[in-house]
Amino acid sequence: MEFNDHLKEDFDRDGFVLVEGYLSAGEAAEINTHIQRFIDEVLPSAPDTTAFYEDRDDPASIKRLQNMADLDPYFGELFQSNRFTSLASFLLADDVVPKNPQWFNKPARVGAVTPPHQDGFYFMLEPNEAITLWIALDDIDEENGCMRYVRGSHRRGMRPHRSSNVLGFSQGLSDFSDEDLEREVAMRARPGDLFAHHSMIIHRADANQSDRRRAALGLVYFAARARKDEEKAERYRQELFSRWEREGKI
Numbered sequence: 174m175e176f177n178d179h180l181k182e183d184f185d186r187d188g189f190v191l192v193e194g195y196l197s198a199g200e201a202a203e204i205n206t207h208i209q210r211f212i213d214e215v216l217p218s219a220p221d222t223t224a225f226y227e228d229r230d231d232p233a234s235i236k237r238l239q240n241m242a243d244l245d246p247y248f249g250e251l252f253q254s255n256r257f258t259s260l261a262s263f264l265l266a267d268d269v270v271p272k273n274p275q276w277f278n279k280p281a282r283v284g285a286v287t288p289p290h291q292d293g294f295y296f297m298l299e300p301n302e303a304i305t306l307w308i309a310l311d312d313i314d315e316e317n318g319c320m321r322y323v324r325g326s327h328r329r330g331m332r333p334h335r336s337s338n339v340l341g342f343s344q345g346l347s348d349f350s351d352e353d354l355e356r357e358v359a360m361r362a363r364p365g366d367l368f369a370h371h372s373m374i375i376h377r378a379d380a381n382q383s384d385r386r387r388a389a390l391g392l393v394y395f396a397a398r399a400r401k402d403e404e405k406a407e408r409y410r411q412e413l414f415s416r417w418e419r420e421g422k423i
């Protein structure tokens with residue numbers, strides 16, 4: 174697939190790029206249909222850690238689905254498809270290793286904030302070179318919790334994080350500042366629009382204060398040149414799951 178050089182220049186400069194209509198509205202609707210099928214048919218027999226809820230007593234309040242590629246061939250194929258790997262590869266200037274696709278949902282009224290964070294803090298890569306292709310599946314704006322990126326922050330290193338108390342986003346920046354807010358851009362999107370964001374970019378989203386859902390599919394790819402500290406990552410994962418179990422969150 175051919176991509177415009179400006180796309181890479183913008184991505185390198187800003188740490189994120191919006192590609193409007195990367196998928197058609199029809200293709201986004203098809204993904205929505207498969208998400209619902211996944212919830213109805215796959216989730217009931219999937220491991221508990223596949224879904225996180227805003228309210229564990231309310232099955233309609235799913236805020237996150239993960240491991241979808243391993244559990245369902247449709248998401249496996251979508252994730253591995255050239256359409257996405259070629260874009261990730263072009264922007265990272267490397268071969269890419271597909272990681273986990275996740276569904277990020279903010280249910281109407283109850284969808285919580287996404288705290289400011291850098292994905293690379295969770296990824297634990299050296300060099301920290303990875304990308305998320307974040308595909309909007311709804312009309313998304315300030316009211317239902319659009320993505321907010323701190324332009325260029327991927328070039329200014331890893332910032333300190335601390336426990337955020339937000340399920341699914343356990344870590345948030347501890348020094349998020351007014352200067353970050355000044356550089357931040359709120360990005361509206363329509364179904365099928367795609368944001369590509371670098372693992373070092375600071376991003377966040379507000380809670381969903383609207384009567385509309387806000388959903389997106391996030392496809393994560395690591396650059397082939399990036400090496401993961403597997404031991405550190407596993408230790409972190411275990412600590413996190415024990416904490417969630419203790420707190421009754423999963």
Ligand SMILES: O=C(O)CCC(=O)C(=O)O
Pocket residue numbers: 277278287292305307376377378389391
């Ligand atoms: O969808 C969201 O609110 C956040 C997603 C996110 O943090 C990510 O894709 O890295």
